[in-house]
Amino acid sequence: MTELAAAKAALKTQAVETPSWAYGNSGTRFKVFAQEGVPRTPFEKLDDAAKVHEFTGVAPTVALHIPWDKVDDYAALAKHAEQRGVKLGAINSNTFQDDAYKLGSICHPEASVRRKAVDHLLECVDIMDATGSADLKLWFADGTNYPGQDDIRGRQDRLAEGLAEVYERLGDGQRMLLEYKFFEPAFYTTDVPDWGTAYAHCLKLGPKAQVVVDTGHHAPGTNIEFIVATLLREGKLGGFDFNSRFYADDDLMVGAADPFQLFRIMYEVVRGGGFSSEVAFMLDQCHNIEAKIPAIIRSVMNVQEATAKALLVDGDALDAAQRAGDVLEANAVVMDAYNTDVRPLLREVREEMGLDPEPLAAYRRSGWGERIVAERVGGQQAGWGA
């Protein structure tokens, strides 16, 4: 198989999970600008997510967020998804919106609040059992705003204890994906602020615990692809939450702010064998001002383009230049792949998959956008409920 054929084959098997909450309203602390046609229920979110998969062919699963996507009958929800051609993906917990969590959840100084938080996480595993989801994605808003507010080390002890209880509950084939975040909503300490902290906890928990890299959760200037390479080398990269940022956790469309960085990340994924392993590629974005479904289609395409470029890096030439210590040539090999316009290749891939080569145009022609605006009238639009 030629290199190009191999790249095409890889691109056809790519899977990008889209998040249910990205189909709902979101915003900043200053304002949530509601959009017309936004889903009112988890079922409608799945309808939208199915459209993204229909036109891209590589977005077969949908992440849920509990309690935003809480339903009485998860089997019915899973069936609804399957009828539309998608499946339920990772279960995302929420331990930051109950009034009890003002000073933390799993790391809270009071045992009763920690109990409540752990119970919620255990409930999420119950939901995984019901939906058949393999991954429990944990992001904790826990932290402190002021020096002295709480005991940094004590909070780590509590975190370890809570995680251990949840880890024990995981069944066969279930994973715990631990996310880290530099800051926000806590402004002095965050209890899992960096990959090192997540890694140290996962290491102690065991093989079912792995780290999630959210591309917007780092200090300014952090070399994310280095972290990706390191976690893959350690066998601890569980997946990605893709989005992009210019400043903090801006949650813009992935690839919008720094497409070269996204390419470098995908190159390390390919290099480290992550593309054919259990690494989960998920989006976690907020489409505050742009139309949501097209933005998600665009995001999926951005991931595809970065992946295609990463797959086109001439490995032999790169290896030779690196061994020779030829800095300029080694860099040139990588840049040659990056500078390639891979859109024609992806059009071919889509046509070979029986898809329209232009997902956004096809979506627009489908009339779905107009239909949901017309039909989804009344009711309570989905959002974060902050």
Add this chain to the structure above:
Amino acid sequence: MTELAAAKAALKTQAVETPSWAYGNSGTRFKVFAQEGVPRTPFEKLDDAAKVHEFTGVAPTVALHIPWDKVDDYAALAKHAEQRGVKLGAINSNTFQDDAYKLGSICHPEASVRRKAVDHLLECVDIMDATGSADLKLWFADGTNYPGQDDIRGRQDRLAEGLAEVYERLGDGQRMLLEYKFFEPAFYTTDVPDWGTAYAHCLKLGPKAQVVVDTGHHAPGTNIEFIVATLLREGKLGGFDFNSRFYADDDLMVGAADPFQLFRIMYEVVRGGGFSSEVAFMLDQCHNIEAKIPAIIRSVMNVQEATAKALLVDGDALDAAQRAGDVLEANAVVMDAYNTDVRPLLREVREEMGLDPEPLAAYRRSGWGERIVAERVGGQQAGWGA
């Protein structure tokens, strides 16, 4: 008058304006944790602000935010304030929460939206006339999230045009204070992102337009005291929005994150004559998890302590060391002032002003906190309404 006596005299005349919105609920995009006893009306906000002044003696004015503090009768509001011992301060505009402002306000591509925004600003000047406020504080959330979304330069033209119309409307003794902010809620471009942009606009507008330095609105590592010194030298420092931050615009209590920076800023204010000029010292903070009134009292005290230390810098010794090029000695003179425990001095100042030397303890003893929890039941708590 001795140096110490001069410092005391200065501290007694200090005035820190507190913001009405800090007495209401606030939060992050993830959650607003409501607090008991929070005001329901602008009148109740003034009641709380009056308590801060009662116990600190240096918080005589209260900034309003329109429309959050919109009332039918501003004269009644001003009278209510005066009856409690405080006055109405700066009028803060809001052009970021109407649905029309999704893509901007005064910089919006559509003329009709710009008209709406400018009309709001003109209305704020009307309110200033009614309340007797001298300052119109302008912060614009305007900007873009994605490259290409709008024309950077065109937005500057629109900004200039809108500001000019409002400037013309200002009466005698009225100022326009233009705030800049690095990012948030816009994540690619912000239309007034730095002091340079604010300065350039103010320069063209005229002497009634001045720059506001919000201490949380800078890029990482920015030397804020340099900006303060520069703006004072240019005669363009209109005032401060004080708060503190570890990461982005965290809006923590001023002096909580980097008290040494606050001291350095206050030193440049003293050095540049800003302490006895028209520079407005305002707080702009969010007390998301801590009790609001005590947090504001604490913030006012933090400003006092930084000011006291700045006033204690031995100017002659510093000047001598600087002229001699004695780096260590010059630094030592500044550090000597900073390392001084000025709390005893401030206790004296308060006693000489007829106040309790310990404002927080006195406030706690007053029972106000318990009273508002008991009395402010029902109704709609004040907040940002995001």
Add this chain to the structure above:
Amino acid sequence: MTELAAAKAALKTQAVETPSWAYGNSGTRFKVFAQEGVPRTPFEKLDDAAKVHEFTGVAPTVALHIPWDKVDDYAALAKHAEQRGVKLGAINSNTFQDDAYKLGSICHPEASVRRKAVDHLLECVDIMDATGSADLKLWFADGTNYPGQDDIRGRQDRLAEGLAEVYERLGDGQRMLLEYKFFEPAFYTTDVPDWGTAYAHCLKLGPKAQVVVDTGHHAPGTNIEFIVATLLREGKLGGFDFNSRFYADDDLMVGAADPFQLFRIMYEVVRGGGFSSEVAFMLDQCHNIEAKIPAIIRSVMNVQEATAKALLVDGDALDAAQRAGDVLEANAVVMDAYNTDVRPLLREVREEMGLDPEPLAAYRRSGWGERIVAERVGGQQAGWGA
């Protein structure tokens, strides 16, 4: 003329100035790794620079740095350049390497040191008269390392005074280009730390004073293209010092760290009319570990590619999408241009200019690299002399 033809025409007239010092050795505070074949004299630097122009066709001028490029006979130097097909460009001053400048140069507390610094700047204007250079490029290492070390405001007064004297000395057709830098080598304050400071000084000096944007001299996260758009709007953008950075002032090859940013900058240049005005496009880089001449050729090509993409942005489509408030479409128009592989276009441009379409390959075939290694034996290699 079609859009493509217009882009080609523009690309043929592009001029990128290369810096003499980039051909010599450079390094970090930890180590300068000397390279074989590095020039020993300003004449040899010009020989190398001429090669860059020979193969790219768009690097017709060479910036000098005084005293690194001090010679007895500048007319001879200029003639040497012309014989090789290039011309002398901007004169760069150096007020940071004399022992007297430990605490500053033009901002130094002692008048005698300031005199020395201003005299050097005046000497640079003399050299401009001799070489026919139009631009005096000023970068000051001035600043302080410790709070209190010197008076921030006093240093601004001294800066203004020194600049004014030099400005007065400028002849017709001569400009003063004032560079700003966030930090380094000063670590607490820098006397011209941001574009606002440079702009404020240039404004007072007059029309011959303009601001230089060095792409590596900003705080983390700074939106450089916004500054470019703003300075062009104000008529105060004098030029660029191009390079790239991941962290601080890394001085890597331009376009190597964030090619998308370079494209966005070039787009604002095109948008603001800077491409056809007197804006100077200069490189200012350090090739610490890579071969210098090919690195500079590569850098020139990177600027060309970013420019080509910027010229290809469909202005009408962009304008329509912006007016319609179509965030995704407006972004897509810009991304379409960015994602285009412009290398074939640039090969055409070069062939039409009578050049080899592949400058790096042609340079390698020329044998110049081997020749200078063989011939430049003995003597003192050029470097920064730090």
Add this chain to the structure above:
Amino acid sequence: MTELAAAKAALKTQAVETPSWAYGNSGTRFKVFAQEGVPRTPFEKLDDAAKVHEFTGVAPTVALHIPWDKVDDYAALAKHAEQRGVKLGAINSNTFQDDAYKLGSICHPEASVRRKAVDHLLECVDIMDATGSADLKLWFADGTNYPGQDDIRGRQDRLAEGLAEVYERLGDGQRMLLEYKFFEPAFYTTDVPDWGTAYAHCLKLGPKAQVVVDTGHHAPGTNIEFIVATLLREGKLGGFDFNSRFYADDDLMVGAADPFQLFRIMYEVVRGGGFSSEVAFMLDQCHNIEAKIPAIIRSVMNVQEATAKALLVDGDALDAAQRAGDVLEANAVVMDAYNTDVRPLLREVREEMGLDPEPLAAYRRSGWGERIVAERVGGQQAGWGA
């Protein structure tokens, strides 16, 4: 024993190691400003270090840097130190200044260069055997400047292999302290960029391998005290390289840029039991423009002051406030300690130790500064040799 007495006792046993290289010349890539009286030999560096200990009483050891401090007879060097009242401390390796290391040392693509680097590290252990030093401090300048330059993951493999060989060589009572650094001198990837990477390697190496926290080696905004607390909790904090920074690795006097941060770090050290364990407190600074010996005395005093404040935090009150979820009170307890002027306490401590209460004044009166300027004439001043 009262709390104050306990604090005093702790302060008397504190030990801060000073680095031999801080007594020599240092600078930036732009210029090294040589100072009069700087040592010419390792012996003279020890003479200066002994003065710091003589006047502070808490700087009993001196770190060496190989090859900068290479001597023929380490026993003689150790004896020289002892005769002056100090001892030799950590041995610091240098794998960044040989011409072979242009593309790395222990991570270099070529085996021969890696061999050379590992041999140097083994030689450093030999020197430890000769000097009786317990700690091998490893900082690697290894990294890359350009994407693609070398294989990120392959470099980690080489790093692990080299460290393992050195680890095996360690004797009883000897440790390997692995330092991490965000960037510089490498500008794209650094092979040990963060605590997570250092931790992961140390974990695999074994109990003799521990992490060093250099307070200037983090991304902007990083919460260093969190890392300190975490490493102490993991039993992997080997020590500190103290210095301070406003921007990057500025290497200013510790406590000069953010004294509140230093206090928070020392509080976590005290909290985590690090103050009475084997955690090494070392300085690693550059006194580029200030007098070196007084700057180091000042730095030692700054560490003492931060330690004293940390020791004065009222643990019971803090614990009570934290348990009660009283954010403001918990913060107030910490701030009370920080706002205390501990200089009188430290004067007492010094007097009880038989020292002059004012180390800087005593040093100045000693005439040592003038003596070394007069005596150390001729020869080659010590420096970094970059």
